[in-house]
Amino acid sequence: MRHFALFGPLLASCLSALATPALAQQTQDDGGIDEIVVTAQRRAQNVQDVPIAISAISATALVEAGIRDPRDLSLLVPSLSMQAGTAASTTSLFIRGVGIGDFNSNTTGAVGIYVDDVFLGANAGKLFNIFDSAGIEVLKGPQGTLYGRNTTAGAIRFSSRKPTDMLRADFSASYGRFNEVNLEAGIGGPLVKDLLNVRVSGMYNRRDGTTFNRVTGNHVNNLDVWAGRIILDLTPSDDALLRLSAHAGRNNGGARQFQHRGQGVDFFGNPSFSPNGTPLDGFGYADTDNNPDAGDYNVEGRERIDVLGVSLLGEFRLGAVKLTSISAYEQVNRETLEDTDSSPNDVVVAYYQDRPRQFSQELRLQSDGGGKLDWIVGGYYFHDTLKTDSAFDLLRGLRDPGDLLGTFDPANSLGLLRYPYTQKTESTALFGQASYPLTERLTGTAGLRWSHDSIDINYRSLFDAVGGVVPVKNYSDITVPLVAFQDKRSFSDLSWRLALDYKVDSTLIYASFSKGYNGGGFPGGASTDLAQLTPFRSERLYAWEAGIKTDLFDRRLRVNAATFFYDYRDLQVFVFDLSGPIPLQRKVNAGNARIWGLEADVTARPTRNLDLFASITVMDSAYRNFAALGGASLDGNRLVNAPTVALAGGATLTVPLGDKGSLRARVDGSYTSAIFLFPDNAASGRVKAHELVNARLGWQSPDETIEVALWARNLTNSRYVTSFAPVVTMDQLNISDPRTFGIQLTGHF
DSSP states (O other), X not given: OGGGGGTHHHHHTXXXXXXXXXXXXXXXXXXXXXXXXXXXXXXXXXXXXOSSOXXXXXXXXXXXXXXXXXXXXXXXXXXXXXXXOSSSSOOEEEETTBOOOOOSTTOOOSEEEEXXXXXXXXXXXXXXXXXXXXXXXXXXXXXXXXXXXXXXSEEEEEEEOOOOSSOEEEEEEEEEGGGEEEEEEEEEEEXXXXXXXXXXXXXXEEEOOSEEETTTSOEEOOEEEEEEEEEEEEEEETTEEEEEEEEEEEEOSOOOOOEEEEOSBOTTSOBOBOTTOOBOOTTSOOOOSOOTTEXXXXXXXXXXXXXXXXXXXXXXXXXXXXXXXXXXXXXEXXXXXXXXXXXXXXXXXXXXXXXXXXXXXXXXXXXXXXXXXXXXXXXXXXXXXXXXXXXXXXXXXXXXXXXXXXXXXXXXXXXXXXXXXXXEXXXXXXXXXXXXXXXXXXXXXXXXXXXXEEEXXXXXXXXXXXXXXXXXXGOOOEEEEEEEEEEEEEEEEEEEEEEEEEEETTEEXXXXXXXXXXXXXXXXXXXXXXXXXXXXXXXXXXXXXXEEEXXXXXXXXXXXXXXXXXXXXXXXXXXXXXXXXXXXXXXXEOOEEEEEEEEXXXXXXXXXXXXXXXXXXXXXXXXXXXXXXXXXXXTTOOXXXXXXXXXXXXXXXXXXXXXXXXXXXXXEEEEEOOEESSTTOOGGGEEOOEEEEEEEEEEEOTTSSEEEEEEEESTTOOOOEEEEEEOSSEEEEEEOOOOEEEEEEEEXX
């Protein structure tokens, strides 16, 4: 843990908690830490009164910490981690070691993503949401009672800024290393006084490539993303609100270019090493410069993602109850062309195409705060149609160049393996939850949810006889079908939550027992035989948790802590079958597992001008009753993406300059102990312990409406693996971004 010394003194200055970092708060006139209002239980509450582990992050903290998409949230929430698969899609999120590292199109992760209470199912459409943000809530542990689908790990709730009855504008403009430009703006106000308000917002982010391609002389891994949103609020009466929201976005940057690592074998399984012992791939190639910002790529890919969505929210107060309806439609179009082997040779080129279309409807009826009993009941419906047409161009470098069509040899995996399929998912749920004060200080909460998922898949895999490179959508001559598979499965389950909380003065003590459910389904990767398409079962997670939330010293110190134990059954695991020459993707149920953990977080404001926060998550995880594909026992191995220690901490110091404004300096950092990316805990899939340190220095105008700041991310230039996949005689490594720095202008009017 040598990296811990970089900001250990800062972390040692405080403990930690489950509430929000101090920088997410606005201070009150008396200098104490302000109240944080969240809606985790579908009603506005002080986060200190909610018997759930929550990290709430304000819009100010998002700007100061440089949070741009869900992958960055681990900077402030150490129990949240991720595996980054590609440039702007297929990121797998984990909370407290619970998640699924599957990058395929039909994967619904264990962490539910919600934008303004709309669940996002598409794996490729979740990175367009953090702009013009009012804040983010990270709910830890199973949220099976009140939230839509598949939330065994937790839920992340994004809230956009809403229209107001007064004109308001916010903007941010940043320029940084690699010619990075990041623009964000939003403006809103009344269109018709006391009747119709509007908010329009957008963002644009572009960056030159950070990685040098030695084959072409170009720089790759560039960014080019834009997104926009409009929200209309109609209030025909004091008891009714209709909110229409529409958003769109596009990523038009490069596909992720990975780092290459030879496996030390040739195409026949014989050892293949250079004279100095460097492992080579099947073509005798190795990337030997140890430079994570350079590579040899014969294919410079691209990634095009278009998102579009619209939702209609209706809220109606009917006496002592409130009725809420949310209707939403989301669609994503994705095309990715990728140099999968990350080398100058034609080994594997991938083309991914996704076309998900989802519709959801939620109805909730709940008490409106008029009595002792707080209750909510509702129903949820979700329908998704996913069409994909993806392919792998395999081992083109081994084909006979004299054959104009290219040697076509399915037996030796020489050809264009294409796997189009359509999957339809239909999910329905009924839920309810109630809280009642058993005594003046003791409150009980009980919740129940019944869920039913139906999944219908029509899958084909085939070799395309016409030679050429992907994209394969231009090819239609199919001569060698491998697999034709059609099936339908249904999954049902009951989720629940029981909790007791005891409130005395400014301290809340709680204990809960809950169950989360993630429905089963079908693998969505390239398959060459029916065995790879075997359905996997639903996974279930039983969670015991106890915690304390307290404010001390006139709210100058906030200490929250919790301990949890997870009994994880039939957990879904994504693995590679390495028994043949071509690594095959498999998704299986891994028996059972258990996770024990302790979280703590401290937010402190010793003076009006100094804010401190520190967080720690300690976990011990292990598989139980889990046999690998080859039959070897993996019992006792650590779970994927489950560090034993994860830390985050930071400080913000404000220096008043009188009528000349103020200076605001911030330093924050995070540390993650070593993790494994696959259940076998092999050394090839081990990610070393790593840290990130960021800094920001800004000047604010006297009225705090304008700020100019210098910023730096990853000051120590820490480089580590964020995802790993075996290919053919080589490994594909995704490396974290290098050090960046720049200048930022923000304004609020």
